[in-house]
Amino acid sequence: DAGITQSPRYKITETGRQVTLMCHQTWSHSYMFWYRQDLGHGLRLIYYSAAADITDKGEVPDGYVVSRSKTENFPLTLESATRSQTSVYFCASSESRRGTDTQYFGPGTRLTVL
Amino acid sequence: EDQVTQSPEALRLQEGESSSLNCSYTVSGLRGLFWYRQDPGKGPEFLFTLYSAGEEKEKERLKATLTKKESFLHITAPKPEDSATYLCAVQRLDGYSGGGADGLTFGKGTHLIIQP
Numbered sequence: 070d071a072g073i074t075q076s077p078r079y080k081i082t083e084t085g086r087q088v089t090l091m092c093h094q095t096w097s098h099s100y101m102f103w104y105r106q107d108l109g110h111g112l113r114l115i116y117y118s119a120a121a122d123i124t125d126k127g128e129v130p131d132g133y134v135v136s137r138s139k140t141e142n143f144p145l146t147l148e149s150a151t152r153s154q155t156s157v158y159f160c161a162s163s164e165s166r167r168g169t170d171t172q173y174f175g176p177g178t179r180l181t182v183l
Numbered sequence: 184e185d186q187v188t189q190s191p192e193a194l195r196l197q198e199g200e201s202s203s204l205n206c207s208y209t210v211s212g213l214r215g216l217f218w219y220r221q222d223p224g225k226g227p228e229f230l231f232t233l234y235s236a237g238e239e240k241e242k243e244r245l246k247a248t249l250t251k252k253e254s255f256l257h258i259t260a261p262k263p264e265d266s267a268t269y270l271c272a273v274q275r276l277d278g279y280s281g282g283g284a285d286g287l288t289f290g291k292g293t294h295l296i297i298q299p
Binding site for chain 1: 187219225226227228270272285286287289290292
């Protein structure tokens with residue numbers, strides 16, 4: 070039971086480059102989420118998706134793009150990375166909004182933008 | 184705007200010394216309050232969900248309780264392996280939370296260290 074996986078686990082990039090973080094879940098959960106975790110801020114929601122081809126903004130969406138063509142995948146793209154996007158990124162999934170609302174998290178991707 | 188405040192920020196206990204972590208929240212309508220455990224370099228691990236005031240849940244040495252304004256995570260006779268950061272999060276009843284319809288609003292966490 071693989072659950073939810075993220076890749077890469079670590080990434081170093083330069084300002085202005087495009088970066089894509091991958092998230093894959095094997096539970097067939099409807100909902101998927103992207104959060105970032107920064108010291109002093111806790112976890113903050115970037116984007117989420119209720120189903121394939123349905124996405125919506127969270128608290129801090131600027132500078133990020135998401136897509137969801139398949140239920141199991143939810144990639145997060147930084148179109149032009151900035152130093153302020155240096156963070157640890159977590160993907161999460163949940164079965165449904167009105168059923169089991171518990172969100173299960175992946176192991177995270179530590180991104181450094183130089 | 185939903186707010187979650189956790190206290191203390193850090194707590195150091197001796198093995199076997201029981202204590203409680205606090206999570207105060209402000210939300211227009213609460214769908215659920217969640218407790219997670221996070222170990223260094225790992226993702227949050229789900230512990231409990233509480234839905235209404237008066238509800239309690241237990242798991243091994245942990246017990247979570249909920250009132251209309253706060254939640255407590257009680258740790259009884261902790262062991263060194265209980266050392267972690269404990270995160271509290273809320274989800275709003277109408278589905279809107281911190282800018283995302285189904286997202287969670289997290290506190291900054293309590294860093295707990297249990298010394299042998």
